[in-house]
Amino acid sequence: MRIMRVEKTLVSTNRIEGLGHRPLLVVREKPGGTPLVAVDAVGCVPGDWVICVGSSAAREAAGSKAYPSDLTIVGIIDHWEGE
Amino acid sequence: MEIMRVVDELVATQRVSGLQKESLRVLENLKGKLSVATDAVGAPPGEWVITASGSAARYAMPDPSVITDLTIIGIIDHWEDDGGKTDG
Numbered sequence: 001m002r003i004m005r006v007e008k009t010l011v012s013t014n015r016i017e018g019l020g021h022r023p024l025l026v027v028r029e030k031p032g033g034t035p036l037v038a039v040d041a042v043g044c045v046p047g048d049w050v051i052c053v054g055s056s057a058a059r060e061a062a063g064s065k066a067y068p069s070d071l072t073i074v075g076i077i078d079h080w081e082g083e
Numbered sequence: 084m085e086i087m088r089v090v091d092e093l094v095a096t097q098r099v100s101g102l103q104k105e106s107l108r109v110l111e112n113l114k115g116k117l118s119v120a121t122d123a124v125g126a127p128p129g130e131w132v133i134t135a136s137g138s139a140a141r142y143a144m145p146d147p148s149v150i151t152d153l154t155i156i157g158i159i160d161h162w163e164d165d166g167g168k169t170d171g
Contacts, residue, residue: 010086012133015157016123016143024084024133024157034113037084037133059139068135068143068156071084 001074004029005082006048010037018068025073027052030082039069042076049080084133086162087112089126089155093119101150108155110134113164120153131162 004027012024023040027050038052039062050073053061061072093107105121110132112118123143126132132155134140140154141147 010133010162011160012157013160014124015133018143019156026086035086037086039084056138059142066142066147068139068154069084070135070137070139 001051001053002029003077003080004036004038004050004052005031006044006046006050006073007035008046016068018066020063020067022062022069027071027073036071038071038073039067040073042073044073044076049077049082051075051077084135084156085112086159087118087120087132087134088164089128089130089132090117091128099150101148103146103149105144105149105151110153110155118153120155121149121151122155124155124158126155126158131159131164133157133159 007026010024025040026035027038058069058072059067061074062069087110090109135143135156140151143154143156
């Protein structure tokens with residue numbers, strides 16, 4: 001799993017049905033790093049440091065084995081100062 | 084998931100049956116790397132899209148038996164490329 005920081009919500013009105021109503025958030029490992037998109041399974045706000053999981057675990061964390069996610073936020077870190 | 088831009092459609096008439104009749108798109112990621120994805124939403128060239136990779140790409144397709152490892156799962160309403168690879 002990886003530590004990342006939530007930047008903002010990513011709005012995609014035209015998206016596949018399988019995503020349901022889960023919010024998609026832009027996350028970065030470090031400021032200026034490449035932004036990735038994660039499914040929010042815990043309810044984060046921009047600025048939170050979070051734990052992201054990938055591969056098949058990302059699907060189950062987002063809802064079901066068939067959920068089309070390859071990166072899901074599974075936890076908000078209580079205290080973490082980014083380098 | 085990754086953020087990519089649709090460069091163009093890709094036609095490959097001679098293909099394995101596992102790809103069925105899925106339309107293919109050439110995509111460019113934020114670092115300028117090209118890749119090919121199946122398209123589950125019908126994204127036209129020039130649009131910024133969200134892609135799912137690995138086995139999630141197969142579940143993103145209406146028919147998960149399609150053999151893909153990258154699928155476009157949504158078109159981003161608004162995204163500005165903040166530097167990095169500027170393609171002029």
